[in-house]
Every structure is written in structure tokens, then in C-alpha cells.
Amino acid sequence: MRRIKVCFVIIMISIILFSGNNLGSKIRRIEKEMKNDVDSMELYLKLGKLYHQAARKDIDDYTDKGIKHFEEAQKKYPNNDLIKVWYGSILTIKGKNVFFPLKKRKYVKQGLNKMDKAVKNYPKKLTVRVVRAKNNIALPDFFNRKDTAKKDLKYIIDSLENNKNLKGKYNLPGMYYSLAKIYEDRDNNDRSIHLWKKIISKYPESEEASKSEKQLNTYEIE
Numbered sequence: 001m002r003r004i005k006v007c008f009v010i011i012m013i014s015i016i017l018f019s020g021n022n023l024g025s026k027i028r029r030i031e032k033e034m035k036n037d038v039d040s041m042e043l044y045l046k047l048g049k050l051y052h053q054a055a056r057k058d059i060d061d062y063t064d065k066g067i068k069h070f071e072e073a074q075k076k077y078p079n080n081d082l083i084k085v086w087y088g089s090i091l092t093i094k095g096k097n098v099f100f101p102l103k104k105r106k107y108v109k110q111g112l113n114k115m116d117k118a119v120k121n122y123p124k125k126l127t128v129r130v131v132r133a134k135n136n137i138a139l140p141d142f143f144n145r146k147d148t149a150k151k152d153l154k155y156i157i158d159s160l161e162n163n164k165n166l167k168g169k170y171n172l173p174g175m176y177y178s179l180a181k182i183y184e185d186r187d188n189n190d191r192s193i194h195l196w197k198k199i200i201s202k203y204p205e206s207e208e209a210s211k212s213e214k215q216l217n218t219y220e221i222e
Contacts, residue, residue, distance in 0.1 A: 023054055027062070041080065044073040048086050055093045063097065066090045081122040082131075088114030089135040096139070108143060111135075119152075129156050130170065137178055146182050153179040173199050173208035180212070193219060 030047040037043055051066030070087035077083055088111040095107030115132045122128050133152035136145035153175050160172050180195035196212035203209050 023050065023057070023059065026050055027054065039076070041077055044069075044076070045082055045086070048073060048083070052086055052090050052093070055090055058097070063090065063094050067094060081118045081125060081128050085115050085118035085128045085131045088112065088118065089131055092135055092139060108139070112145070126156055126159055126166065126170065133178070137182070146185065150179065150182050153182070173203040173206040177208040177211060189219065
């Protein structure tokens with residue numbers, strides 16, 4: 001039994017290291033491309049999103065790298081909503097990870113302000129809403145951002161349901177599932193159960209359908 005546990009731990013560590021190394025190699029490749037094309041907004045966004053992904057996984061010092069990167073990108077493209085919203089999101093990651101409460105609040109507040117401005121300027125741009133929604137869901141409850149995330153998710157879901165061309169570009173079952181979890185956190189179990197059943201009915205092959213079945217089984221047990 002002990003050998004099995006040791007093997008399991010080794011496998012999990014290997015997966016984490018491989019994931020980190022694979023992401024690191026992607027980052028280094030885009031960094032190299034940027035040296036030959038320093039004014040490419042597309043590369044700025046691509047590299048910034050990779051920094052953001054690494055920051056969420058707490059790999060090396062990519063949070064600070066990402067902040068510096070987006071700060072530079074915003075100077076070059078001050079009106080770009082995607083740069084603004086991703087910049088805001090990585091600032092909140094920095095805030096979540098710093099130790100001192102005042103610094104934590106400072107970084108998160110700065111990040112939220114940037115994301116809110118991006119959504120205010122481009123309220124119909126789904127990617128901007130998606131980034132803010134995912135970010136706000138992950139924040140601790142004392143930042144009081146679940147209502148904002150709920151509004152974003154409802155807007156995203158309505159937009160996707162009314163436009164078949166957009167459905168394949170976003171994870172609609174994931175949006176429904178995230179909304180259901182917010183309702184569950186607010187003790188609105190009827191709404192969350194309704195959404196879990198909807199996911200199972202409309203998207204039976206999705207990962208979210210499997211997760212929804214587990215959620216429903218929990219309530220049936222209770």
C-alpha cells in the first residue's frame with residue numbers, strides 16, 4: 001500500500017513538472033519571436049496570456065514578469081481592452097499571493113479597476129466578460145465579486161444561446177456550471193440543480209455533465 005502511495009506521488013509530481021516545463025518552453029518560444037517583432041499586438045497578447053497561465057499555476061516568477069509585460073503592452077496600446085482586462089486579472093493574482101493584507105488589497109483593487117474599465121468600455125465583447133467572470137469567481141468571497149461574475153456569466157450565456165456562430169468559440173457548458181456553483185454558494189439550490197440538469201440534458205458528453213451528475217448525487221444523498 002505504501003509503495004502504491006509513493007508511486008502515485010511520483011506520478012503527480014512528474015505531471016506537474018512536465019506541465020510547467022511545457023508551458024515554459026511555449027513562453028520562451030514566444031519571447032524569442034517577440035525579439036524579432038517588438039510591435040506585434042498579437043504576440044503581446046499571446047505571451048501575456050501564457051504569463052497569466054503560469055502565474056495561476058504559481059510557476060517561477062511569471063506573475064511579476066506578466067505584470068511588467070502588460071504594463072509595457074498597455075503603454076504601447078492604451079486603448080486595447082484585451083490587454084487591459086488580462087493586465088487586471090494578473091494583478092489580482094499578485095494580490096492573492098502576497099502576504100501583507102494592505103498590499104493584497106492594493107493589487108486586487110488595481111486589477112479589478114482595470115477589468116471593470118475594460119468591461120465598461122466594451123460591454124458586448126464576450127472575451128473581456130469571460131476573463132473578468134473567471135477571475136472574479138476565483139477571488140475570495142470577502143472581495144464581494146460573485147454578483148459581478150453572475151452578471152457576466154448570464155450575459156455570456158444569453159449571447160451564446162442567441163448566436164450559433166459563437167457557441168463553438170466558448171465553453172458554454174462551463175459557463176452554465178460556473179453559474180450553478182455561484183447559485184449553490186448563495187444557497188439557491190433550486191437554481192443550481194436546474195442548471196446542472198440542463199447541462200446533463202443539453203451537453204451529455206461534456207466534462208461539466210459528469211461533474212453535474214456528481215453534484216446532483218450529493219443532493220440526492222442528503
